[in-house]
Amino acid sequence: MYDPTVARLTYRALLGRRRAAILFVLPVLLVAIAVAVRAFAGADDGVASGVLGGFAIATMVPLIGVIAGTGAIGPEIDDGSIVYLLAKPVKRPTIIFTKLIVAVAVTMLFSALPTFVAGLILNGNGGQIAVAYTIAALVASIAYSALFLLLGTVSRHAVVFGLVYALVWEALFGSLVPGARTLSVQQWSLSVAEKVAGDGVVTSDVGLPLATVLLIGVTVAATWYAGQKLRALKLAGEE
């Protein structure tokens, strides 16, 4: 199911592009915010939760998920170099699964790790806040990567759609329309964090059982469907 060569090519393509700069900028920004907040406001559980929930989980994780998830396959389909993977006796689902692993690893590295560091800076993991949001970021990394990898496989405008989902749906509709929150990777991952953190520090609109089912369901379904789409990927439509 995992092909080390596909993984190597994906890593290098992902981290070698200019777009990858965002992968470095956002975590640095988060840590900088954490340092500033700690310096001015001191250690406070509510403030720490606000920064991690409001910036790290709501903005940074989905953005990094978009970059890593779509970037793991989209550019290769765009410039046609995916031909060199497809013209091989390698099962299509293996290619997708490998790219998912890479996207998940990159998203986790660039979102969960800085979330943990920022949490430690903000209040020294008081009330398990740093750990809780880190777990939320880890969980969200998996689902976002799967979703955006699928998007990168089916659409040439994956980054745009990904940003619309991450910023408009999750951030805007999520805060205005209560129902939208049920269909939000962010809320599902927060539901997991809720169980870890101290009382009332992290809240989610979705119960843990439903969130777990949806997280697993979306990840599996998106990955399976991306494999099917890759099997029937039409490389030529230009003529």
Place this chain on the structure above:
Amino acid sequence: MTTIEIDHTSRWFGNVVAVNDVSMTVGPGVTGLLGPNGAGKSTLINMMAGFLEPSTGKVTLDGTQIWRNETVYKSIGIVPEREGMYDFLTGREFVVANAELHGLGDAAAHKALATVEMEYAQDRKISTYSKGMRQRVKMASALVHDPSVLLLDEPFNGMDPRQRMQLMELLRRMGAEGRTVLFSSHILEEVEQLASHIEVIVAGRHAASGDFRKIRRLMTDRPHRYLVRSSDDRALAAALIADPSTAGIEVDVTEKALRIQAVDFGRFTTLLPKVARENGIRLLTVSPSDESLESVFSYLVAA
């Protein structure tokens, strides 16, 4: 011995028919797929390569369907026309990755790089390669698993004459070894120099099939039109029309030239200078007026 069979295959994109009811068999040796740009050559190759589903009909490799069947890539090597190819890798890294995807190791990659004579630049990034070098590395990536079928889409595009010669030599060798080699081109001379068998595609249709002599004859036997200016147009016209190789002559007063329709190409081309010399006429302009590839090909379709 490996054969690709295309059986009553069509492919359309929306309302546009790119390939229209084509049937052909591509066997061992070098086959040239000839046709003007936009004729459907790439669409056809993409269907043979398993990158495109036929709208109707079947494309098979030794009887097994190619579309949605990744096992065929054990015996097919593909040199795509598009340039995208992991430019951030070195040539060696690229070919090694291709070998690994076939379950092979460094040895296979080195052998393929040696075959295309790219060892000298194998440690440079692909982004620094010239067009011809990229083409050769693509070729190495396609040869790495020693495939019995090689499909090349416009492989000579952008190559200089020396690189072209080298690649032709390599493809000839592959064909002589009993591999099934198919390449597309819109240049008759390229196909004629290399292919033992030619398939002509025009406007999505299979226009002709055979060895280059047959295709060449089809192409040269059509009526040719020339625009000729001379020191004495009317005397030249009178002398030419007496010969059966000339079917018609028009004196174009505004252009101050003769428009000549020749039916026997070979005979006419030797006749014209001879007649001019014998009658003391100087030829000022002799230019073929319908030599565009499209007109040559459309004649073939009608034939």
